[in-house]
Every structure is written in structure tokens, then in C-alpha cells.
Amino acid sequence: MNINHHLDDATLVSYSAGALSQGMALVVASHLSVCPQCRQRAELNDAVGGALLESLESESIADDMLASILTQLDDLPLAPHSAVYDLSHKTIDPEVPAPLREYIDCSLDQLVWKRIVPGVTYYDMPWEGRGVSRLLRIAPGKAMLAHTHNGNELTMVLRGSFSDEIGRFCRGDVADLDDQIEHQPLVDSEEDCICLIATDAPLRFTTLFGKLVQPITGF
Ligand SMILES: [Zn+2]
Numbered sequence: 001m002n003i004n005h006h007l008d009d010a011t012l013v014s015y016s017a018g019a020l021s022q023g024m025a026l027v028v029a030s031h032l033s034v035c036p037q038c039r040q041r042a043e044l045n046d047a048v049g050g051a052l053l054e055s056l057e058s059e060s061i062a063d064d065m066l067a068s069i070l071t072q073l074d075d076l077p078l079a080p081h082s083a084v085y086d087l088s089h090k091t092i093d094p095e096v097p098a099p100l101r102e103y104i105d106c107s108l109d110q111l112v113w114k115r116i117v118p119g120v121t122y123y124d125m126p127w128e129g130r131g132v133s134r135l136l137r138i139a140p141g142k143a144m145l146a147h148t149h150n151g152n153e154l155t156m157v158l159r160g161s162f163s164d165e166i167g168r169f170c171r172g173d174v175a176d177l178d179d180q181i182e183h184q185p186l187v188d189s190e191e192d193c194i195c196l197i198a199t200d201a202p203l204r205f206t207t208l209f210g211k212l213v214q215p216i217t218g219f
Pocket residue numbers: 003005006007031035037038039
């Protein structure tokens with residue numbers, strides 16, 4: 001897989017710290033599962049975090065306090081990225097990244113897609129929480145509505161490709177966007193473009209039509 005667009009440092013650090021929403025963590029884990037380059041950066045972050053903890057240990061944290069912190073860490077529920085994925089009972093569809101197979105037990109084409117507008121359908125991840133976490137499927141030649149973000153938006157391409165103001169995004173690429181960017185992704189592949197998307201706050205549509213359909217799209 002030839003990957004050209006990667007995760008931001010800030011996103012990787014938040015991921016290592018377990019600070020991302022479940023949906024955002026799923027996109028990060030899915031990209032890491034296909035991108036050795038980002039995996040290496042994530043491991044480096046973990047190593048730096050570990051070294052920091054060690055230096056704190058020797059200098060300023062009393063032994064019993066450290067023990068208490070470590071116990072608390074042990075008690076924390078596993079974040080999606082640290083879960084061990086038992087895939088033995090799953091159908092292996094190479095289009096679906098391993099972390100996503102925890103939630104999708106079939107191929108992308110077998111999912112029950114819900115229509116937003118002609119040419120745009122979605123499949124929601126089975127959890128509630130801040131922001132949106134869903135698969136979005138857009139027909140060739142269709143554009144997503146122009147929007148900016150109140151928070152961050154993470155998009156990973158699973159099939160097809162799209163282009164926007166930043167560049168062209170193909171299978172495996174992630175668009176890691178903050179609230180400074182307005183963009184309008186246009187599908188430029190001959191097949192549908194299917195993306196895994198997560199936001200940590202509602203999108204802000206910049207067109208009147210976008211504002212009108214916002215209650216319907218749920219973004
Ligand atoms: Zn990467």
C-alpha cells in the first residue's frame with residue numbers, strides 16, 4: 001500500500017495517552033495497522049512516555065506513590081488501541097483494517113448503508129459518544145459538503161479516492177484535520193469512495209444547503 005498522508009504528531013501523542021474518543025482511536029488504530037511509518041512514530045512516543053515516567057520515578061515520586069499510580073493504570077479499561085484483536089471467528093476482508101473487524105463482521109458491500117442524499121450513504125459505528133464515528137460511502141464524482149470543524153476530523157480511505165484543497169487521498173491515507181481547515185472532498189475514483197470518519201465535535205457546514213441537511217446527516 002502506497003501511503004502519502006499520515007497522522008499528525010499531536011494525534012499520535014493523544015492516542016498514546018489514551019485521550020482520543022473511541023471513534024478517533026479506531027481511525028488511528030486502523031491507519032497504524034496498515035502504516036509501518038506511523039507505527040514506528042507511535043512506538044517512539046510510547047518509549048518517550050515510558051522514559052519520562054522512569055525519570056519521574058527516580059527523582060520526584062516516592063515509591064508508594066508510584067506503586068499507587070501503576071495500580072491505577074492497571075485498573076484502567078483497555079483503550080481500543082491496546083486491545084488484543086481476536087479475529088479467529090471473523091471473515092477476513094483485506095479491505096477492512098484489523099481494528100475495524102471488531103465491529104464489522106462482513107465485507108463493506110454487505111453492510112446495510114443508510115442514505116443521506118443520492119450518492120451518499122453511511123454506516124454508523126455501534127456506540128454513542130462525543131462526535132461522529134461512521135463509515136461514509138460516496139459515489140464517483142460526488143462531493144462532500146464544504147465544511148470546517150469545531151474540533152478535529154480524522155478520515156481514513158478504505159476504498160477509492162478523493163481530492164480536496166489539501167491533496168489526493170487514496171486507500172490507506174488519512175486526512176488529519178483541525179478546525180483551521182475548510183475543505184470540500186470530491187470523489188475522483190471510478191468506484192465508490194468508502195472512508196472511516198471520526199470527529200470529536202460537530203462539523204460546521206459553510207454552505208446554506210449544508211446547514212439545512214445537518215440535522216439529517218447527523219454531523
Ligand atoms: Zn501513516
